[in-house]
Every structure is written in C-alpha cells, then in structure tokens.
Amino acid sequence: MPKIMTKDLIKVYRAGKSEVIALRGLDMQIADGEAVAIQGPSGCGKTTLLNLIGGIDRPTAGRIEVDGTNIVDAADGDLVTYRRDKVGFVFQFFILVPTLTAEENVQLPMQLAGIARERQTRRASELLRLVGLQTRASHRPDELSGGEQQRIAVAVALANDPPLILADEPTGELDTKTGQEILELFERLNRDLRKTVIIVTHDDRVARIANRILRIEDGKIVREIPRGAVVAADGS
Amino acid sequence: MDVAACKPFAKNLYYVITRNLTRNPRRSANVALIIALGLAFGMFVYVTFASQLTTQEWQVRASIGADLAAFPPSFDEGFGANVSALPEVAGVTPFRTVPVPVPYGYAAVYALDPPTYFSVTQPEPWYFRGPGSAGAKAVLETPGKVLATEAYLREAFLTVGDRLTFRVDVYNDTGFQETLFVNVTIGGTVRGLPGTGFFGFGLPTAIYGSLETMRPILDSQSQPYYGSDRYLVDLKAGADWRSAKEGILALGAFEIQVAAEHLEALRSNPVFRALFGFIEMEIAFMVVILTAGLGLILFAATLERDVELAAVRARGASGWQTAGLLVGEAFSIMLIGMAVGVGLGVLTAFLSTQIVASGPGVGESLVPVAFTVPWEAILLVALAPAAMLLTSLAVALRVARMDIARVLKLRGG
Numbered sequence: 001m002p003k004i005m006t007k008d009l010i011k012v013y014r015a016g017k018s019e020v021i022a023l024r025g026l027d028m029q030i031a032d033g034e035a036v037a038i039q040g041p042s043g044c045g046k047t048t049l050l051n052l053i054g055g056i057d058r059p060t061a062g063r064i065e066v067d068g069t070n071i072v073d074a075a076d077g078d079l080v081t082y083r084r085d086k087v088g089f090v091f092q093f094f095i096l097v098p099t100l101t102a103e104e105n106v107q108l109p110m111q112l113a114g115i116a117r118e119r120q121t122r123r124a125s126e127l128l129r130l131v132g133l134q135t136r137a138s139h140r141p142d143e144l145s146g147g148e149q150q151r152i153a154v155a156v157a158l159a160n161d162p163p164l165i166l167a168d169e170p171t172g173e174l175d176t177k178t179g180q181e182i183l184e185l186f187e188r189l190n191r192d193l194r195k196t197v198i199i200v201t202h203d204d205r206v207a208r209i210a211n212r213i214l215r216i217e218d219g220k221i222v223r224e225i226p227r228g229a230v231v232a233a234d235g236s
Numbered sequence: 237m238d239v240a241a242c243k244p245f246a247k248n249l250y251y252v253i254t255r256n257l258t259r260n261p262r263r264s265a266n267v268a269l270i271i272a273l274g275l276a277f278g279m280f281v282y283v284t285f286a287s288q289l290t291t292q293e294w295q296v297r298a299s300i301g302a303d304l305a306a307f308p309p310s311f312d313e314g315f316g317a318n319v320s321a322l323p324e325v326a327g328v329t330p331f332r333t334v335p336v337p338v339p340y341g342y343a344a345v346y347a348l349d350p351p352t353y354f355s356v357t358q359p360e361p362w363y364f365r366g367p368g369s370a371g372a373k374a375v376l377e378t379p380g381k382v383l384a385t386e387a388y389l390r391e392a393f394l395t396v397g398d399r400l401t402f403r404v405d406v407y408n409d410t411g412f413q414e415t416l417f418v419n420v421t422i423g424g425t426v427r428g429l430p431g432t433g434f435f436g437f438g439l440p441t442a443i444y445g446s447l448e449t450m451r452p453i454l455d456s457q458s459q460p461y462y463g464s465d466r467y468l469v470d471l472k473a474g475a476d477w478r479s480a481k482e483g484i485l486a487l488g489a490f491e492i493q494v495a496a497e498h499l500e501a502l503r504s505n506p507v508f509r510a511l512f513g514f515i516e517m518e519i520a521f522m523v524v525i526l527t528a529g530l531g532l533i534l535f536a537a538t539l540e541r542d543v544e545l546a547a548v549r550a551r552g553a554s555g556w557q558t559a560g561l562l563v564g565e566a567f568s569i570m571l572i573g574m575a576v577g578v579g580l581g582v583l584t585a586f587l588s589t590q591i592v593a594s595g596p597g598v599g600e601s602l603v604p605v606a607f608t609v610p611w612e613a614i615l616l617v618a619l620a621p622a623a624m625l626l627t628s629l630a631v632a633l634r635v636a637r638m639d640i641a642r643v644l645k646l647r648g649g
Contacts, residue, residue, distance in 0.1 A: 089550045
C-alpha cells in the first residue's frame, strides 16, 4: 500500500471575485520510504501540493490518504496531531524561533508533544549530532550560517521522529556547496532512517537523491521520471 | 515573576516566553514602557488628586469637629437631648468655649465631655503624639487635668505636669462680686483637637478640659457668651445631612455648620469642576491607550512574527497553544509595565505630596497633607490586566485562526 495517495485533488484559491486553480484533479502515489522530488514552473501547484499533504491547508475537493487515512476529513485537532507526529517540515527560509537556541528549537516540537524534559534533551543532542552541529547547540539562529540554520531546521523536522519529511525549496537560499551538503543530509534521512521524503525544488541536483521526479504543470502531474532515467539523463 | 505569570496561559511552553523576554527585551520593553507610563500617569493623577480631596475633607472636619456643628438657642437646656432624638443623629456632644484669660501667653480654652466627644469626633491619629486618642481621653477624664496644645506649651515655655491658674472675675447683677481661682495641671499635650475652627497654616494654641474640670468657671457665668456654646453631631451612616440640618434648625438652632455642605460648596467651584472633568478625560484617554492602543501594538507585533508563529504551528502547535504563547507573553509584559508604572506613579505622587507638605516656606500645619490611594486607582490596577488580557486574546484569536499556508508564503506552487 502506498504511504501517500492523492485522488482527484483540486485546490482553488479565491481572492474576491477572482479564482486561481492551483491543482486540477491531481493523482499521485508515494510509497513508504521513497524520496520524491516535485518539480515544475513557478505557479504550477508544487507548494500547494506539499501544503495539502502536510496538513497545513485543505483541498477544495479530492482525497489525500496517508497510511490509508483520508486527512481531508480530519478535524482541526487531528490535523495538529498529524503535523506534530507524522510530518516534519523544512522551509526555504529555515524559519527558526530567533530567541531560542539551536537545541531549544529542536526541543520545541517535542515540548508541543508533551515529551519529558530528559528525553527532549537526549533526543535534541542526538539530532544535533546527526546534522553535525552538536557544538553549536547553544547558539541562536542569528549566530549561525544559512547552511547551519537549515541543518538545524532539518533536526527540528526530525524532532518527533515523523515518518514523512516535507521540504520546500530547502536549498533555495544556500550556496552551491552548502546546498549539496543539505541534499546529502536528506539522502541520509531517506537511506539510513527510512524517512519518506518529498522535496519541492527547482534544484536539478535533487534528482541525484530522489527515487522519482514528479513534473507538475498547470496543477497536474505531466511526467514521472524514475531514478534510473534521472541518473542516466544526469550522466553521473 | 514572568514565568509564574505566563504559565497559566502558555503551560509547558512558558520557557519560549521567558526566552523571548530576556533575549529580545527591546521588543517587549516598548510595550511595557507604554503601559508603565500610562499607569504611572494614572496613578499619579488619582493619588495626588485623592490626597488633595482627603486633605480638604480633614481640614473641614478639623474646623467643624464632626459631621455637623449646631449652635443652640439661648437658655435651652434640652437642646442636646432634642438633637439626639432626631432619627439621622448617631451621637451628640457639647463643646463650649470657656471665656477665661490664660496665663503665660494666649490660648483659647475649651470644655468638653470626654466620653461623648471622642466617640462623636473620632479624631484622626495626627491630632496626637505619644499616647494618642486614648491617652488624651484619660487625661481629660481626670478631674483637674487639662490638655494643652504643643504650640501653647512652646509659646508659654511650659511642660506637661506644670500647673495653671485661671483667674475669673465674677459679676452679678449689681456688679463685681469676687475673684475665682481655678487651678489645673497640664496632664498631656496634643497638636490640636477637632472642632476649634482651626485648620489653616500653623498650629492652634489651646487648652482643653472636661466640663467637670471647667465647671467652676462655667458656673460663674450668668449666661454663656453668644456663640460660645455648641453641639457637635455625628450622623448615622448614610443619613441625609439636609434633613438632619432641617430638623436641627426646627429645634431653634441659630447656626449650623455641615461638613458635607462645606465640601459640596468647595467642590462645586467651576475651577475645581473643570479640573475634575479634565482628570476624568485623562483617565478615559489612558484606558483607551491601555486597550485599543496596546491592541494595535500587539497586533503589529504579531504581524511581524506571523511567519515564525505559522512555522511553529506547522511544526505541531495548535491554535490555542500559539494563542496561549501570545497571551502569556502579553500578560508578562503587562505585569512588568504595571509593576514599574504603579511603583513610579505612587512614588512620584508620594514625593509630590511630601514636597507640598514640607516644601520651602511651608510651616507645620495642624492638618497634614494626606497621602491617599483611592479605590479608583486600585480599580485601575485591577482592570489593567483584564483590559490587556481581553486585547491580547482578541489578537491571539487571529493567530489561532491564521491561514498557515498563506502566511508561510509557500507560493512556489
């Protein structure tokens, strides 16, 4: 059974009398433990799809099944729990709480889940080691570089050990070398921790870590490129 | 203080608030400063104004002596009893001016009935030094002993325990009859006592004795001097002074002084009323600042933090958890502002009353400058957190119901 399945997914944004159709009956399946890249031109519906899968927005019509449960019908409170326990978000602009240290930022989702303090400290320490920033635990975001902040954001996303990681342009604000390091981090999450990873990106290097690339245009998946084809096309 | 204050709202996320307040104090300091200045101004105005009103009330009561002072008609021995019988009256005490010269200087001499005098006038503690009201009463209840004011003792170079001899020439219908000598001992000292008509700058020079001690002098008079005999009247709580006044006038009193009427006249002064209206406007303005103004500031602050808050929600915070963070933070800031503002307001009000009371060129007065914290000020302090909570709740509701996806500007799709 696929981890995530969308069926006839439609999302219409309304602003006054005007309507923008972001998704036009999108169908998609992602298996457990897959790493999928979603690509397409600006305004094609990539981020909308990510938001809907992540439970921070609701579709106009259609189904989104995660582990066999249709989250479209979920109550607000259930969506909060879903976001907290099942999903880890990584944003383009990192968006960490500026007054909290790296360690405290990592602890925040665990605090929201009501996890005991000792366990939070232990887990935060493990995650900071995983992203290679154990020595920067007491630093605040403004004392860290962009790459370091994004690695902290990845650790934050992993805090409650969610099976699904959603990343929206995670390398968009980073230089080439740092972007590469972040992509390698996502590859490790997928390969070593068996996380299902969905990355929305314009960065073609993501193809190297993705099992598949879904190409979206005008709110629909127009092409699906499997890993073998990706690697062959890339030549590496 | 912050941690304890925000815990009921933020619960286990309180540490996020304390980190915000301690690591980014500038943001919260702006709001706290506005609250502090608003409350400081409000407290200063309320306390100084209430202190002025209390001082004015003390002055009027020091002059009149009780709720009401009635001058009886001549030769009416039953006047006091008749006043007592009125339904508005709680107590009556006779208070007589004794027409006798005082040795070693000038002082007015008064005769009173100690038990009823103290229950009717209920003198404030600042009339006394040392043993206080009970000590003064005990002196007056001792036959042959009198109380002298500090000003008289200073002027006459006397001290407690010294003896005074009053000398009165007694006349009858045919002329001089004899010279009467009445010896008394100064049994204690007071700054003054209520009902002597004195309340201005300086201290009164007076001697007070019981009716019993002064009886030989009073009995030597064929009739009291015009206006020397009066009754101080204590009205029942909530009694209408106007009907009491009418009732006493109907008993034949030729003059009545009413403390409430004096205060009413003073406070109906156009300048006073204009000042009072201005103060009310200021307070209303301050309430608007504390609610609508702070609401706008908080709103602006949350707009600035929208993306951060939306990210926290995307990472698993519920709308109420996020709202709790904001309300808790606003409440903590309000408490800091309130502590500083109330402290500053009360302190400056206290200093200003002290300067008025003992500033350059101001001598000692019988009636001190009061320092009163009125119930309106306490109400303001109690309402400030409530107003702030309501305002922050309204702002927090917007965050609780925010469109996370829109705020995060995930417009790549």
